[in-house]
Amino acid sequence: MNLPAAIVLLSFASGSAISSPPRPAMRADRRLAASARFRLRGGAAEMSFATSVAPVLGATMANVMFASGFPEVLAKRREGKLGDYNPLPTPIVFGNCLGWLSYALLSKDPYVTAANVPGLLLGFWYVLTCLPLASKPVAKQMEVTFLVLAAIHAATAVACAFFVPTRAGMASLYGIVSNLILLAYYGAPLSSIGKVVE
Incomplete structure (x- = not known):
């Protein structure tokens, strides 16, 4: 056997660079193997949690939070008086959810x-x-809180209709407004805490 034939034979046996480039099917197999390794490292499960499990948990927690006042408001309705119940967060709940619902519909x-x-x-x-x-x-x-929130939403809707050119921009504007209202929602119970401290 001559020397060039021996080199070719050895290169095929060892799979060195002299061999032909991988076929497209082999490249696809490598991509599948790489994606399987990615899944094994937790990537796919993490993405699934972030895109489906976490949002469901968030929506559930939000509904539990908004429904938490229901038994007490129902009891106050039966009594015919509010007593020491602080109703200030109630218009803020409405305004907050209206803002986030507008955001959700714009962003689908x-x-x-x-x-x-x-x-x-x-x-x-x-x-x-x-x-x-x-x-x-x-x-x-x-009443004042409810009307202020209604005015904020009306101004935001007018801005979206006449001044914000893109749907994404409208959703961003509603997201900013909703976050500001959310701060008011979380700050509203502080008035009750202030009364307790006095």
Whole structure:
């Protein structure tokens, strides 16, 4: 056997660089193997958790949070008076959920929609129930809060309709407005804490 034939034979046997490039089917097999290794490292499960499990948990927690006031508001309705119940968060629940629902519809997000439709309905019911039971100063504060939130949403809707050119921009504007309202929602119980401290 001559030397060039021996080199060719050895290179085929060892799979060295002299062999032909891999066929497309072999490249696809390598990609599948690489994606399988990625899944084994937790990548696919992590993506699945982030895109499906976490949003469902978030929507569930939001609905539990918005429904948590239902038994107490129902009891106050039966009693015919609010007593020491702070109704100020109720219009904020409505305004918060209206903002997030607008954001969800603009961004076509089913999880944010599911998290805020029940809250919107509950918030509206809370306001309708608590307003006639509240003392005049508290009722006035609720009305002012509700009207301010309605004005904010009207201004945001006008801005979206006439000044924001893209759907993504509209969703971003509603996201910013909704986050600001959310800060008010989480800050509303502080008025009750202030009364307790006094």
